[in-house]
Amino acid sequence: MIEFISVSKTYQDVRALDDVSFTVGPGSVTGFVGPNGAGKSTALRILVGLARATSGSATVLGRPYRELERPACQVGTLLDAGAFHPGRTGRETLTLGAIALGLPRSRVAEVLSLVGLSAKEARRAVGSYSLGMRQRLGLAHALLGRPRALILDEPANGLDPQGIRWLRELLRDLADAGCAVLLSSHLLHEVEQVADHIVVIGGGRVLVQGTVAELNQGRSLEQTFLELTASADRSQK
Numbered sequence: 001m002i003e004f005i006s007v008s009k010t011y012q013d014v015r016a017l018d019d020v021s022f023t024v025g026p027g028s029v030t031g032f033v034g035p036n037g038a039g040k041s042t043a044l045r046i047l048v049g050l051a052r053a054t055s056g057s058a059t060v061l062g063r064p065y066r067e068l069e070r071p072a073c074q075v076g077t078l079l080d081a082g083a084f085h086p087g088r089t090g091r092e093t094l095t096l097g098a099i100a101l102g103l104p105r106s107r108v109a110e111v112l113s114l115v116g117l118s119a120k121e122a123r124r125a126v127g128s129y130s131l132g133m134r135q136r137l138g139l140a141h142a143l144l145g146r147p148r149a150l151i152l153d154e155p156a157n158g159l160d161p162q163g164i165r166w167l168r169e170l171l172r173d174l175a176d177a178g179c180a181v182l183l184s185s186h187l188l189h190e191v192e193q194v195a196d197h198i199v200v201i202g203g204g205r206v207l208v209q210g211t212v213a214e215l216n217q218g219r220s221l222e223q224t225f226l227e228l229t230a231s232a233d234r235s236q237k
């Protein structure tokens with residue numbers, strides 16, 4: 001379970017988050033969507049302990065991330081697929097991750113297969129990977145410790161339509177096995193295709209949240225999204 005309770009964050013004079021509350025239960029794939037500057041990265045950074053909330057609390061599996069025992073084994077994170085060393089191969093990157101987590105090296109082949117990277121691709125330097133391959137590698141890294149919660153920033157970025165379908169199926173299988181999955185994106189149509197619940201954020205506030213079916217009632221989700229985020233933008237100015 002991932003939980004934000006009344007989280008606010010102010011940077012000098014910028015109110016990046018304003019009283020944000022939502023929950024991602026086990027078995028849910030929740031999309032966290034909003035335009036550029038809406039506050040998504042700030043919320044994820046607070047969730048994994050990289051930034052401190054001005055008020056409120058953000059917890060994963062019932063505790064602040066920093067207080068979890070061996071957090072990387074319980075919570076998988078993919079915050080920046082470009083963060084891996086370009087000179088290492090995919091397999092080396094994952095092997096280092098497995099060693100750091102105290103996992104057997106056999107786990108590397110398992111996660112490679114889970115994300116659909118071949119043995120040949122895994123022997124290539126990460127610097128030669130396409131963005132889609134980097135996303136797959138980042139997911140493989142996040143899955144090493146068999147986490148019960150997954151926090152993914154823009155995981156569909158760079159994936160082609162088949163890749164998006166593959167991501168949906170992978171995240172659905174993980175959620176069906178009890179994982180709580182939170183993924184952020186500024187692209188509604190990507191999130192809509194992958195998530196079952198959606199939280200729309202704009203101007204640092206949660207504008208609407210619910211299942212994709214609930215939010216789609218009567219009018220397209222895209223229309224609702226555009227209207228809500230435009231009015232949040234106007235009220236900020």
Ligand SMILES: Nc1ncnc2c1ncn2[C@@H]1O[C@H](COP(=O)(O)OP(=O)(O)OP(=O)(O)O)[C@@H](O)[C@H]1O
Pocket residue numbers: 011012014015016034035036037038039040041042043186
């Ligand atoms: N370190 C910082 N110092 C000052 N202001 C910041 C800082 N980080 C973020 N902000 C501001 O907080 C607001 C929210 O930014 P944030 O990066 O969380 O949005 P986002 O939804 O992740 O955007 P994007 O989709 O562009 O990544 C923006 O107004 C941004 O300029």
